Amino acid sequence: MNKIMLGNEAIARGAYEAGVNVATGYPGTPSTEIMQFLSQHKEIYAEWSVNEKVAMDAAIGASLGGVRTLVTMKHAGFNVATDPFYPICFMGINGGLVLVCSDDVGAVSSPTEQDTRIYAKLFHIPMLEPSDSQEAKDFTALAFELSERFDTPVFLRTTNGVSHSMGIVQMGSRQEKRKDPFDKTSPKFRPQGGVHPTIMHKNTHERLTALEAFSNETELNRIEWGDKRVGIISSGSPYQYVKEILPEASFLKLGLTYPLPKALIKDFAAQVEDLYVIEDLEPFLEEQIKSMGIELKGQDLRPNVGALSTEILSECLTDALAVFGKKIPERRPPLPNVIMRFPTLCAGCLHLATYYAIRRVQRKTKEKDVVIMGDIGCYSLGIAAPHNMLSCAFAMGSGIGSAHGLSHAVQGNGDKTIVTYLGDSTFLHAGMPALLNAVYNQSNITVIIADNRTTAMTGGQEHAGTGVTLQGNQYSPVQIPEIVKSLGVQSIHEVDPFDYKETFNALKNAFEYRGVSVVIGTRACRMFPDKIKEEPYKVLLDSCNGCGMCFSIYCPGIIVSEEKTDKGKNKAAIDPFVCTGCSFCVQICPVDAIILE
Ligand code: SF4
């Protein structure tokens, strides 16, 4: 049966058909949907782990237990998971173990852009890169075969171009596969006491040699002969783009991109006149092929940041187009009447209310310079205008640690209040050890935990504080205030961010506290897991004096009225379709001009 599938759905299907029993992961664009599709199969145990390292630990344990195991994450998450992944790449596996890591090329929803392919070389493991949904399914299933055949984890790398594209996929049936149960007496997984790490290292080099021989033979790497005046080596979604603009050329399409099929590449390069290597981001293929003494054109022609497209590549490959009498196609004109907008927080979002309260405290305590170290989540939008609230954001949970470091750097400078701001999922991901460190090392910071009861940025996934697992099991959720207390924090304020006065007072007291203070603001996200749309409010234009206080909440529901005051000031209005009825602006208006419809 055929079905049109998102690349991520196809990966989940491939894992299902390959007989995967356990799947772990942490949400992150563009990988999130893989786990959501996998969780629908009753034959598979699937979980959102609390972070990528724990997901990797759990996946390794499941592989040792003899079952086929998939672990998923985005590029930034892989950086978190590398610690346990490195040794298992050298020790080998039991049940097939496949890592799917999706790179957010173009940093559509990430603080960084990263080419994770480089890890394949560092970790000495095979890497597969599908170019479409069918390959995403087929390569995933094949990855488990390779994992067990070569006794290695296999890295399936995708990008937004594959994970978030749709294509026709031919589906197959599920095969049940199980290896022997874990042998606790085996020396294989016991470095030093079992197999010495240098022996493991030697074994991985031998494994790479065997994999390279496979790479030269497998149909994963295939030559598509066309006109030999132009030869193109490519993989992943860039292959699709070049194939579309230069279908006449000869192609070496690489599906197994580490280790490279050197003999096949030499053979292909020897038969074409001009050789191009087209890939996105770093010159990963290019540098390896150049090191074989092969001349080629590559990153000197193409951009090495951001996502490629047929339009971008057409402009880069003018010489190759000219060989076939082609010119650069005209760029599509920009769509008319499209207004450029900043990304914004949703109407009635707890972050808008909390940011407003922080700004008011800052105004009231002018002698203190408040520095807010940010973190990763919806609230990262607070870095941008109009909020300009956060001074930085690095990685999940790193706000507390960096605030702690900054507080020690400015020690003795009583003019500074060091604050950090993070969400519930991020706190449970990597914030807890950092908070413990801040308490242990006597920091002087305020930690604001904005608990919206979900992992909102990636689409509302469950986490340990929600009381629901990925597969819908109910349990008693962990309580963030209790965790904070148990980590040794003495000054804890629990507030409702929609209660302006309560939040203002809590923040003010927390900022004045010497030591580690924590403010926990709890209000459900207005979008996930269910949309919250209460009765909208409206502005009584006769009462509004145009003071502008409500505008500075930056709620998208509050708009400029067509009416002005006698002094020419803009009056406010509320868009009833956007307002979610949170009531926060009602508390801000000094003349009670905001009421329920
Ligand atoms: S009540 Fe006010 S602040 Fe809340 S969503 Fe509506 S317009 Fe925005």
Ligand code: SF4
């Ligand atoms: S805060 Fe009240 S008075 Fe001021 S602009 Fe808004 S609605 Fe008008």
